Amino acid sequence: MGTTPAGETLVQLFDGSPAFPALVGDERWHGFCQPRLRHQVAQDLARWLNLSHATTGFPAIATAVLTEHELTLYEYDDREPTVVTADSDGRFLLTGWSWMPADTDSPVALPTIPVATDVTVTLSVTCGEERFCSFRAVLADLFDEYGHVIPRVHPDHILDVCGDLNTVAYFRHDARLLRFRGSTLVQEDTTDPDAAVVIDRDADGLYPLPGYRCHLDPNT
Template identity: 30%
Template sequence: MYTPNLTATDGEVYVALLDTTQVFPATIEENRWNGFTVPRFRRTVAESIATWLNTMHDHDPGKWTDTATFDGDVLTVLETEEHRPDRIEPDENDRYAIGYRGWCWILTVPPSDPQADAGLLADSVRLVPEDGEILVTINIDGTDPVFPSLASEIYGWSRAGCPRFRRTVAEVVVAWIRDTARKYPGGSDLAYWEGDTIVLVDHQAIGEDGYLPARITAAEDGRFSIGASFEWERAD
């Protein structure tokens, strides 16, 4: 199966077609179409989408009826059953609106390594509290990890505050978010690292006009405030 390795550039997010796992970076329009994202892809990504569509068609033409070819700068997507060509020319930013307001694109995250996440979650040394830290958790099934953190500088420990995690702990928090999404894929939030930035995708908001994933950078003290809308609980 075709699995391109494509990384988002500045201003891009990750999208996938509904009920598929192949992920592509894109810019997205502010307004949704029936709750779905409206993406635009740079040329190299559009070429990868064309190759992916053709591979899926070859694998299962009954389910994947579209094929795609480039002719110069024009991408033609052909629905083979109806023989209806969709000619897609690059816009003023040299991007291609593939499946424009017709395909069910959703916001998602790039693939992650379950074994790497499991290794982080098993690294108990990372979760030893330092002086002044409190322990917090989100109790989903009674087996969720406990994370050392500092309380909010503004609100202290309260529902209005957000725990602040050291980088080594923040890496475990992100691994836990991803692991939770694998266990409960229907409505869990998603997260990934983009360099030194955490990108957090609120699953409940992905269909809302104007929504973009939250980008969390370290404060001056090097700590990350993760999950302002999460139901964190004290565990100490």
């Protein structure tokens, strides 16, 4: 995470968790700090939350997706996701968690992902009945540039997953549909026949499905 810029202090959620540099004012939430994180630090936080969940299988404080201006936190108790919008300085104010001054002068290394980690992923959008589409998948590189999971689906499950994703696409008027042409999986664009994308199996024989705005389910 590099050196701590002037004016920032290191904060952490509990002993042994990574220390994140942040601006911390005098305001408190039940006695705990309310740090303001730069985008790069918010990216480190999101990655730590997601990696910790994927590697331990234990319900995390939250799983996360980060875009340029929004940090979305999916909490373990099925509450509505919390969306934190960057302020005028491009920082994300985090409140409601037990942030405290760090007891270390250096950040803790982020966990790594074992090969073929099997998890539950959830589509970050709803369909007509406001239900989330969830399915089992295997992780590889884990996340796209926005923090969304890139799931890899086993051939035994791909038809069911395609059906669920296509149902959501139908209700949300999404032009993308997943279909098999013979034994080949294709992502079709109903508005542009020339925009079809062939989805080949990867080296492990799994189907990677990027671009579907999936996040890790924090409850599994």
